[in-house]
Amino acid sequence: RNRTQQLTIVLPMDRATSSLPVLPIGFDCDKYIALQRDDLLKRAQANDGKLYLEVGGKLLFDGHAARVLPGFVPDIKIRLFAQMKDKIEVLLCIFSGDIDQGKMSADFSVSFTHRCLDLIAQYRAYGILVRGVVVTRVKEISPALDRFSKTVQAQGLRVYIHRPIAGYPKNIDLIVSPDGYGNNEYIETERPIVIVTAVAAGSGKMATCLSQLYHEHSQGIKSGYAKYELFPIWNLPVDHPINVAYEAATADLDDKVIVDSFHPTPATNYNRDVEAFPLLRRILCKIVGEEKAYHSPTEMGMNHAGFAITDEAVCIQASKEETIRRYYLYITEAASGITAASVVQVARGIVDKIGATIEKDRSLCVPLDQLKPTPALGSTLHDGTTVLVVDCESDAALAAHNRLRVPATVGVAECEGSSLKEVGGLRFATEDGRITYLLRTRPLLSLTASLLYYLLVPHEQWGDDTLDRALQQRQQVDLVLGGNNISARYPWSGCEHGHAPHLRAVPLCARDLLQAIAALSTCCELARSAIATLPELYATQMHGNHIASADDGLLIRQLGMHCTFDNLKDK
Numbered sequence: 173r174n175r176t177q178q179l180t181i182v183l184p185m186d187r188a189t190s191s192l193p194v195l196p197i198g199f200d201c202d203k204y205i206a207l208q209r210d211d212l213l214k215r216a217q218a219n220d221g222k223l224y225l226e227v228g229g230k231l232l233f234d235g236h237a238a239r240v241l242p243g244f245v246p247d248i249k250i251r252l253f254a255q256m257k258d259k260i261e262v263l264l265c266i267f268s269g270d271i272d273q274g275k276m277s278a279d280f281s282v283s284f285t286h287r288c289l290d291l292i293a294q295y296r297a298y299g300i301l302v303r304g305v306v307v308t309r310v311k312e313i314s315p316a317l318d319r320f321s322k323t324v325q326a327q328g329l330r331v332y333i334h335r336p337i338a339g340y341p342k343n344i345d346l347i348v349s350p351d352g353y354g355n356n357e358y359i360e361t362e363r364p365i366v367i368v369t370a371v372a373a374g375s376g377k378m379a380t381c382l383s384q385l386y387h388e389h390s391q392g393i394k395s396g397y398a399k400y401e402l403f404p405i406w407n408l409p410v411d412h413p414i415n416v417a418y419e420a421a422t423a424d425l426d427d428k429v430i431v432d433s434f435h436p437t438p439a440t441n442y443n444r445d446v447e448a449f450p451l452l453r454r455i456l457c458k459i460v461g462e463e464k465a466y467h468s469p470t471e472m473g474m475n476h477a478g479f480a481i482t483d484e485a486v487c488i489q490a491s492k493e494e495t496i497r498r499y500y501l502y503i504t505e506a507a508s509g510i511t512a513a514s515v516v517q518v519a520r521g522i523v524d525k526i527g528a529t530i531e532k533d534r535s536l537c538v539p540l541d542q543l544k545p546t547p548a549l550g551s552t553l554h555d556g557t558t559v560l561v562v563d564c565e566s567d568a569a570l571a572a573h574n575r576l577r578v579p580a581t582v583g584v585a586e587c588e589g590s591s592l593k594e595v596g597g598l599r600f601a602t603e604d605g606r607i608t609y610l611l612r613t614r615p616l617l618s619l620t621a622s623l624l625y626y627l628l629v630p631h632e633q634w635g636d637d638t639l640d641r642a643l644q645q646r647q648q649v650d651l652v653l654g655g656n657n658i659s660a661r662y663p664w665s666g667c668e669h670g671h672a673p674h675l676r677a678v679p680l681c682a683r684d685l686l687q688a689i690a691a692l693s694t695c696c697e698l699a700r701s702a703i704a705t706l707p708e709l710y711a712t713q714m715h716g717n718h719i720a721s722a723d724d725g726l727l728i729r730q731l732g733m734h735c736t737f738d739n740l741k742d743k
Contacts, residue, residue, distance in 0.1 A: 195554070195711055197243030198486030199477075204244075205252050207476035208400075212256070215474070216364050219396025222388070224381040225474075227369040227400040232294055237402055239494050239734060240417050241477070242486055242711075249400070253367060254298040261301040261363045264291060265370040265377050268310040271320050275372075284371045285320050291371065292327060303361055304330040308376030311336060332357045334376065334383065341451050348458040353386035373425075378452075385459050396460070401473035404429045406439045408478055413491035413526050415440060420498040420522045424505075424515050434468035445469040492528035493734070499523050500537075500736035504719050507739045534736070540717040541738070549619040549716040551627065551733070554708070559608045561623045616643060619716070620724035621685040627709060628689070628702035638696050642688045647680055682727045709733055 216223040229237075231249050238246045245251065253260050269275075270284045282290070288305065295302050305324050307317065310333050321331040334356045337347055346352050366384070368377050381397050388395045403418040404410075415429045422442075432441040434449060449469045456465040466472040481487055499519040505511035523530075530537050536552045543562060550560040608626070617625060629639065680688075686706075692699035710732035719737045720728075728735045 195242060196483070196486045198481060198483035198490070199241040199243035200480045200482050201243060201245050201248055204477060204480035205248065205255070207479060208252055208474060209256065211474050211476065212365065215396060215398050216259075220394040221364045222366075222393060222395035223364065224366050224368055224384055224395060224397050225400055226377045226381050226397070227367055228373075228377070229402055231367075231369050232291070234402070235729070236417075236421050236494070239497070240414055240487065240491050241481070242490050243482075250294070250298055250300075253300055256365070257299045257301070259363055260365045260367055261303045261361055262295050262367045262369065263303055263306055263359060263361075263380060264288060265306045265308055265368065265375040265380050267372075267375045268307050268314075268317055270372065270375070271307070272314050272316050274316070285323070288320075288371050289323065289327070291369075292324075292329065300367075301363070302329060303366070304332055304359060306332045306334060306359070306376070306380050308334045308379065309336045310334065332359050334380065340379075341448075341455070344451070344454050344458060348386060348455060353383040354390070356383040356387075358387040359384060382455060382459065389459055394460070396464070397456070397472075399473045401475035402477055404440050404442055405478040406432070406441060406470045406473065406475055408440060410440050411525075413488045413495075416522060416526045417491040417494045417498075418442070420495040420519055420526075423498065423502065423518045423522065424511050432468055432470045435470045436468075439468070439470040441469045441473075489533070492526055492533045495519075495523050495526050495528055496530060496534045496537075497734060497736050500715070500738060503739050504737050507719060534713070534715070536713050536715045537736070537738070540715055544717050547619060547716075547718040549623050549718075549720070550714070551623055552713040553627075554712060557608065559623060559626055561619050561626070563619060616647060616679060617685060618679040618681050618721065618724055619718075620720050620728065621680055621682040623714075624682050624685055628705050629698060630701075639688065639692060639698060642692055643680060643685065646684055646688050681721060681723045683723055686727070706731065 212223075212225070227249065233246045234244070234249070235246060237244045237248075266284060266288050275284050276282065292302050292305075307321075310317065313333075324331050337343075337352045337355075339346055340352075341347065361384075368381050370377050385395055385397055403421075404415040405412075408415055410429050410431060419427060419429050428443040429440060430443050430446060432439040432446055434446070435441075446469055453465055453467075499516070499522075502511050502516045502519045506513050506516050536550050536558060539558075539560060540548050540550050543560075547563040548560055550558060552558045689699045689702045693703055712733050714728060714733045714735040716735075716737045719739065725735065725737070
């Protein structure tokens with residue numbers, strides 16, 4: 173970020189900065205960090221120098237905030253804590269049921285237990301002390317929990333067990349007693365600020381904080397509690413697009429942004445915190461005393477994001493785009509059976525509520541919807557140009573698809589003098605200099621990988637077939653490993669030319685493409701150039717009229733592209 177409030181993407185290999193994308197920015201990270209840090213230190217000092225801070229949302233890689241508040245750095249929370257690492261230690265919570273069920277993280281496609289270990293490594297990489305892992309609501313020590321505990325202990329950390337409390341959270345007399353919080357294992361901490369975070373929602377962060385407060389106040393240590401909040405932004409109206417975008421992000425949880433009726437001045441919060449506050453205040457009053465208990469959920473939260481917004485119009489537009497992105501996400505999840513179909517209708521209502529339209533705020537979706545039922549994928553770059561990849565097995569199939577205004581036979585003679593190369597089954601034609609159609613005529617690459625190939629490798633250099641040959645060799649390896657090349661593994665199989673007639677080559681995914689490019693980068697200038705171009709894809713728009721594979725979808729998100737997918741069957 174420079175002084176003119178523009179965000180530039182820093183590229184490796186000394187590429188000329190004049191070609192870097194310049195993105196609009198509406199959020200000041202430096203101001204936000206300063207405000208949050210000052211508030212955090214004041215709260216710790218006001219509680220005899222000891223504060224338990226519940227950190228909700230994502231401590232690392234907060235993609236929603238980065239999309240809704242352009243300029244927000246996805247790991248800004250961990251950067252703030254790293255600046256105060258001498259005063260901070262971390263407790264990591266995980267729900268025992270998530271361990272027993274082997275629940276998976278949708279963002280990272282790994283189990284919650286593996287995600288827990290990843291987070292431990294990442295905190296340590298920033299020099300932040302991880303005190304231990306708290307497993308909450310443990311009814312019995314299952315084999316899965318036992319294995320998880322031994323794995324964490326091998327990292328040099330202790331595992332703390334918290335049992336469920338009967339009648340929680342309404343039986344306050346039992347909860348705040350030796351048979352309630354007092355029955356939980358006490359965690360000895362040394363530093364003034366203890367960050368209590370978790371692998372996922374519902375992991376027992378608040379209960380862990382309150383349990384620690386109970387033990388320490390019983391010992392005469394007057395520690396305090398606070399929540400690190402980001403959304404909804406309390407000093408923006410309930411119907412502000414940024415807060416409405418938060419509703420869209422949590423539509424599957426049925427979260428609603430409402431007025432905090434407990435706060436003395438106008439403030440915004442979400443329904444679960446407001447509804448739970450009376451019980452929480454009673455628990456706090458019983459632990460810390462009525463004079464030190466919070467009077468509203470907003471007072472309890474640390475949230476200065478609203479004061480760091482520098483360009484509200486930029487954030488409003490980004491919020492509209494995010495509501496549409498969430499709508500398509502729920503379409504994908506509903507088609508996969510992850511989310512109820514009713515959530516899609518709720519998300520669609522939120523899009524209308526915010527005043528967003530697909531035609532105006534995500535126009536990339538329109539031509540791709542018109543291409544149904546032919547699978548297609550597209551991307552809009554920072555300079556406004558659009559690239560569409562269409563799955564056409566032959567030129568005849570393309571000619572029959574009259575919605576595409578490109579030559580029926582895509583050849584050198586019919587492309588106004590341009591030399592149309594073919595590589596990996598891709599041919600291209602440009603319409604009006606703004607939309608480029610890529611025609612996938614043979615399945616060497618998936619549609620996502622085909623699009624990345626075009627974006628990373630300038631078509632003027634497609635005559636260099638080094639990468640094409642490397643991709644073909646990679647597919648041959650997959651044929652053997654995947655069992656498609658039967659005679660190579662079992663010479664007695666009798667399959668003609670080594671291939672079983674019912675098996676076919678699977679197109680290489682986007683990760684296969686990047687791995688092939690990386691392997692060639694030591695000896696191929698074209699591959700080195702493609703790697704250097706990768707950061708330019710950050711914050712570009714991508715949409716598919718079909719649901720991409722899990723591997724391709726994950727990689728696109730890791731590149732920072734704002735991607736959505738539709739159900740090919742819907743029109």
